[in-house]
Amino acid sequence: MKLWNTILSPFKLFKLLIRQYLILIFFAVQVQIASSQKAYWDNSNELVAFGHEKYEGVRKVKALIIHSTFNASYPSTAKPDTFDVQGVLKQFKTYNVAAHFLIDRKGVIHQLVLPNNIAWHAGKSQLPDGTTSVNACSIGIEIMCTYTSGPNTAQYAALRELIDALDKNYNFKYILGHSDIAPGRKTDPWKFVDNHYYRK
Numbered sequence: 001m002k003l004w005n006t007i008l009s010p011f012k013l014f015k016l017l018i019r020q021y022l023i024l025i026f027f028a029v030q031v032q033i034a035s036s037q038k039a040y041w042d043n044s045n046e047l048v049a050f051g052h053e054k055y056e057g058v059r060k061v062k063a064l065i066i067h068s069t070f071n072a073s074y075p076s077t078a079k080p081d082t083f084d085v086q087g088v089l090k091q092f093k094t095y096n097v098a099a100h101f102l103i104d105r106k107g108v109i110h111q112l113v114l115p116n117n118i119a120w121h122a123g124k125s126q127l128p129d130g131t132t133s134v135n136a137c138s139i140g141i142e143i144m145c146t147y148t149s150g151p152n153t154a155q156y157a158a159l160r161e162l163i164d165a166l167d168k169n170y171n172f173k174y175i176l177g178h179s180d181i182a183p184g185r186k187t188d189p190w191k192f193v194d195n196h197y198y199r200k
């Protein structure tokens with residue numbers, strides 16, 4: 001009888017079932033929360049404090065601008081680590097500029113500014129429709145490369161993934177390089193192969 005009481009008591013069985021049920025509900029809710037989160041925003045722990053301004057309300061974004069950058073002086077001017085993310089961030093901080101995303105040499109996407117905020121990445125520039133306040137209506141992506149070594153396969157793949165994810169939300173009118181909106185002043189993205197990335 002003791003065995004019956006401890007193992008098969010209907011009350012205990014009921015309690016056990018309820019507990020299993022609650023655990024299942026808990027995990028189902030967790031999965032739902034995880035899948036409802038957007039892939040590239042509101043999740044970053046790499047957001048920077050410089051190079052952007054907060055935007056209240058829902059920002060109207062119509063352009064995606066592709067840039068290139070590399071680290072020119074960190075950890076030392078004599079021997080800079082060209083593809084060091086912290087070095088690039090140090091430079092951005094010095095000039096008080098930033099893009100929303102930075103794709104490092106391994107193809108890892110770093111989110112620096114929330115897409116709803118205005119990042120200072122375009123400078124004096126103009127979109128094909130005549131818009132000159134480009135920062136206000138655009139998202140900026142920096143790809144780490146040099147004047148001679150363009151983006152690698154991992155970076156192109158990351159860029160494709162990032163553009164597709166953002167495009168679902170913003171349906172960009174334009175996807176352009178920095179040199180397209182600031183000709184004569186900017187030459188990036190360097191050595192960039194437009195494999196259907198651009199929307200001009």
Ligand SMILES: [Zn+2]
Binds near residue numbers: 068178186
């Ligand atoms: Zn640029």
